[in-house]
Amino acid sequence: MAEILLAVERLKKFFTAKRGFPNPETVTVRALDEISFMVKRGEAFGLVGESGCGKSTAGRSILRLVEPDSGRVTYAGEDILAADAARMRVLRQKMQIVFQDPYASLNPRRMIGKALAEPMLVHGLGTPTEIEERVEALLAEVGLPPDSRWRFPHEFSGGQRQRIGIARALTVGPELVVADEPVSALDVSIQSQILLLLRGLQDKHGLSFIFISHDLGVVRWFCQSIAVMYLGRIVEIGPIPGIFDEPLHPYTQMLRRSSPVPDPEIRIEPARFGGEVPSAVNPPAGCHFHTRCPHATDICRQIYPAWREVAPGRGVACHLHGS
Amino acid sequence: MATAFKVEPAEPVLSVQGLTTSFRVSGDWHAAVRDVSFDLAHNETLALVGESGCGKSMTALSIMGLVPKPAGRITAGRIMFEGSDLVSLDREAMRRIRGNRISMIFQEPMTSLNPVLTVGFQVAEALRYHRAMGGAEADRAALDLLEQVKIPSAARRFKDYPHQFSGGMRQRVMIAIALACRPQVLLADEPTTALDVTIQAEVLALLAELKQAYGMSMVFITHNLGVVAAIADRVAVMYAGEIVEVAAVRELFRRPRHPYTELLLRSIPRVDRHVSHLETIEGQVPSIAAMPAGCRFAPRCPLREARCDAPPPLAGAAHHVVRCWVRSEGGGHG
Ligand SMILES: Nc1ncnc2c1ncn2[C@@H]1O[C@H](COP(=O)(O)OP(=O)(O)OP(=O)(O)O)[C@@H](O)[C@H]1O
Ligand SMILES: Nc1ncnc2c1ncn2[C@@H]1O[C@H](COP(=O)(O)OP(=O)(O)OP(=O)(O)O)[C@@H](O)[C@H]1O
Ligand code: SF4
Ligand SMILES: [Mg+2]
Ligand SMILES: [Mg+2]
Numbered sequence: 001m002a003e004i005l006l007a008v009e010r011l012k013k014f015f016t017a018k019r020g021f022p023n024p025e026t027v028t029v030r031a032l033d034e035i036s037f038m039v040k041r042g043e044a045f046g047l048v049g050e051s052g053c054g055k056s057t058a059g060r061s062i063l064r065l066v067e068p069d070s071g072r073v074t075y076a077g078e079d080i081l082a083a084d085a086a087r088m089r090v091l092r093q094k095m096q097i098v099f100q101d102p103y104a105s106l107n108p109r110r111m112i113g114k115a116l117a118e119p120m121l122v123h124g125l126g127t128p129t130e131i132e133e134r135v136e137a138l139l140a141e142v143g144l145p146p147d148s149r150w151r152f153p154h155e156f157s158g159g160q161r162q163r164i165g166i167a168r169a170l171t172v173g174p175e176l177v178v179a180d181e182p183v184s185a186l187d188v189s190i191q192s193q194i195l196l197l198l199r200g201l202q203d204k205h206g207l208s209f210i211f212i213s214h215d216l217g218v219v220r221w222f223c224q225s226i227a228v229m230y231l232g233r234i235v236e237i238g239p240i241p242g243i244f245d246e247p248l249h250p251y252t253q254m255l256r257r258s259s260p261v262p263d264p265e266i267r268i269e270p271a272r273f274g275g276e277v278p279s280a281v282n283p284p285a286g287c288h289f290h291t292r293c294p295h296a297t298d299i300c301r302q303i304y305p306a307w308r309e310v311a312p313g314r315g316v317a318c319h320l321h322g323s
Numbered sequence: 324m325a326t327a328f329k330v331e332p333a334e335p336v337l338s339v340q341g342l343t344t345s346f347r348v349s350g351d352w353h354a355a356v357r358d359v360s361f362d363l364a365h366n367e368t369l370a371l372v373g374e375s376g377c378g379k380s381m382t383a384l385s386i387m388g389l390v391p392k393p394a395g396r397i398t399a400g401r402i403m404f405e406g407s408d409l410v411s412l413d414r415e416a417m418r419r420i421r422g423n424r425i426s427m428i429f430q431e432p433m434t435s436l437n438p439v440l441t442v443g444f445q446v447a448e449a450l451r452y453h454r455a456m457g458g459a460e461a462d463r464a465a466l467d468l469l470e471q472v473k474i475p476s477a478a479r480r481f482k483d484y485p486h487q488f489s490g491g492m493r494q495r496v497m498i499a500i501a502l503a504c505r506p507q508v509l510l511a512d513e514p515t516t517a518l519d520v521t522i523q524a525e526v527l528a529l530l531a532e533l534k535q536a537y538g539m540s541m542v543f544i545t546h547n548l549g550v551v552a553a554i555a556d557r558v559a560v561m562y563a564g565e566i567v568e569v570a571a572v573r574e575l576f577r578r579p580r581h582p583y584t585e586l587l588l589r590s591i592p593r594v595d596r597h598v599s600h601l602e603t604i605e606g607q608v609p610s611i612a613a614m615p616a617g618c619r620f621a622p623r624c625p626l627r628e629a630r631c632d633a634p635p636p637l638a639g640a641a642h643h644v645v646r647c648w649v650r651s652e653g654g655g656h657g
Contacts, residue, residue, distance in 0.1 A: 050519040050520075050521065051490075051519055063441055124656045157607050158375075158608075159607065169471060184444070187374035187375050187546065187608075188374065188546070188587055188590055188591055189374065189586070189587060189590055189604035190549070190607065191347075192590035192591075192592075192601045192602065192603045192604075193604075193605075195601060196601060196603060214519065214520070215592075216520070216594040217549075217591065217592040217593050217594040218592050219538065220592060220593070220594055220597070221593075221598060221601065222592070223594030227326070244594060244595075247429045254521055255520060255521060256594065257524075258520045258521045258523065258524035259520050259549070259551050259594040260524075260547060260549025260550050260552065260553050261521070261552065261593060261594060261595045262548040262549045262551075262552050262576065262588060262593065263552055263576060263589050263595075264552040264553075264555075264573050264576050265573075266552070266595060267553065268524050268527070268528065268549075268553050269524070270521075270524035270525045270528040271521055271524065271525060276475060276492060277491065277519075277522070295534055
């Protein structure tokens with residue numbers, strides 16, 4: 001059995017927000033509604049689901065970039081949510097994040113060499129000379145020319161910026177990287193370059209990933225397990241490829257059938273639904289998915305289905321697969 | 324589609340011939356779209372596919388007469404539609420065609436709907452303008468359109484504002500606006516890119532259905548080869564401002580000929596099966612101010628030879644053309 005690196009238990013985060021025009025109302029957004037999952041050491045764990053289902057909130061809450069309301073996050077046996085500021089700084093070296101748009105998180109007036117050196121200076125990871133050398137090594141590792149150190153973020157293409165974002169996450173030598181849509185903004189040919197880079201890092205350093213994406217093809221290629229989220233909850237978890245070959249939850253099935261495949265002989269099947277997608281502000285009663293589910297029955301409209309483990313590492317929340 | 328009789332190819336609905344659209348970048352004019360030619364047949368869906376910046380939107384905007392001025396202009400070519408060359412039409416004549424005979428769904432959905440006008444009003448607008456319909460008549464027709472694009476409880480939502488709709492529903496509204504005057508040609512620029520996959524699948528199905536019902540032709544712009552496979556009859560692959568390959572959809576996916584198309588197809592992770600080796604294309608697309616003099620793909624091409632230093636023509640049998648010195652040789656097989 002591989003070691004459990006990260007355990008997330010009943011993690012919850014609600015936001016209050018003002019929504020509506022012309023008369024805005026204060027609403028509660030149930031962004032994360034008690035999700036639980038585990039990431040093994042060395043594994044890439046995918047989080048998929050539609051826009052607004054809570055993927056980014058999950059990634060950020062785990063790193064405490066937003067404070068979760070309740071739940072537990074255990075990293076190598078240590079309770080992260082209970083860690084004080086000093087301890088959190090140590091943990092932050094082990095857990096890093098890569099964003100979809102690294103440009104937004106880079107200071108436009110700071111040269112890349114400085115941006116990469118800074119986290120190491122903050123964490124006191126070596127002498128200035130050692131840090132210089134490490135910056136050079138990191139640039140080579142992510143496939144950027146050495147003179148990148150003297151250049152500014154705007155001088156790089158989207159793919160190169162993503163390499164910078166990855167290099168920056170690696171500066172402090174993390175064990176777990178939360179990658180939030182790291183290739184979503186990139187063209188296919190660049191996307192595959194970055195995926196291969198990340199896979200190389202996983203193999204070479206034994207890195208673990210929480211890999212957030214809305215592209216099932218990318219997740220299938222990169223991850224070993226995934227959790228499918230719908231309106232703030234996890235509806236199915238399982239290993240790859242099993243979960244794609246035999247999806248259990250009707251929502252996973254719908255995602256799978258709707259995902260385009262580069263082969264004109266295989267037609268995607270649109271859901272015959274056509275209605276509005278409900279939001280995390282007002283999730284439907286019972287199973288949140290019942291308004292779009294072709295198999296919904298009375299119980300689905302009233303009671304949220306209990307989580308059921310159907311095989312080791314494989315679980316689902318759906319009355320079709322209930323007791 | 325198997326028909327009993329071989330029908331002579333009819334006049335194309337739209338014919339783009341040698342279109343070149345240029346932009347002024349630090350004092351010099353550079354072609355963002357270069358020598359682009361294609362015909363669009365009646366009721367056909369042609370996909371324009373390629374990576375960011377390759378000129379897809381600019382091709383469509385050129386057809387619409389909406390190239391941003393004064394930075395850009397059409398510098399060569401003809402766009403033949405219903406007997407006239409759109410490039411040489413005056414503003415007033417172009418205005419009568421745009422949104423009427425040729426419609427476009429624009430790439431940014433949020434910028435194309437006016438946030439302070441109701442959805443119903445915006446759909447009816449095209450009818451009031453082009454069809455000179457009165458208020459009540461236009462509203463009735465607009466409601467009918469919203470029902471055709473399957474907005475649930477369309478009557479109740481007629482007076483809602485765009486922000487009250489989800490992304491998928493807003494895109495349906497955009498489709499309704501584009502189809503209001505029953506255009507001959509619909510230019511759909513990344514109409515599903517911002518949508519979740521389940522909603523994308525629904526919108527693609529809707530577009531295919533409406534195209535059939537209206538007897539329209541469609542130019543469908545996307546960077547997603549999976550979406551191309553789902554919707555296109557024929558595909559034109561663009562790279563760095565040029566069309567590099569055109570073929571029927573099955574032919575293109577089964578026998579890609581341009582090295583770019585071939586590599587691209589092998590660099591896509593797939594949801595339906597395990598891909599053991601993911602291909603990459605080293606380097607990146609050249610900028611319009613620094614295009615290679617010969618084949619524009621040459622700096623990234625594994626098949627590059629000495630002759631690739633000269634620009635290759637789009638060549639081959641009519642059903643499958645390719646812009647590549649190496650791969651157009653012995654072209655025109657069955
Ligand atoms: N700071 C915030 N304040 C209020 N609401 C928020 C905040 N952050 C996120 N939300 C809401 O929480 C829900 C989940 O958002 P989140 O960004 O986690 O979704 P996501 O799955 O990452 O979506 P996407 O695929 O679009 O990135 C959404 O409804 C979002 O609008
Ligand atoms: N206003 C402008 N000034 C200068 N160059 C421009 C301008 N607008 C577009 N271009 C150039 O024209 C080229 C083609 O742009 P276009 O928008 O057609 O690309 P695209 O294929 O639609 O890309 P995307 O997939 O990102 O939408 C780009 O390389 C871009 O740099
Ligand atoms: S619980 Fe019911 S509504 Fe929910 S997915 Fe399963 S069958 Fe569908
Ligand atoms: Mg997100
Ligand atoms: Mg575009």
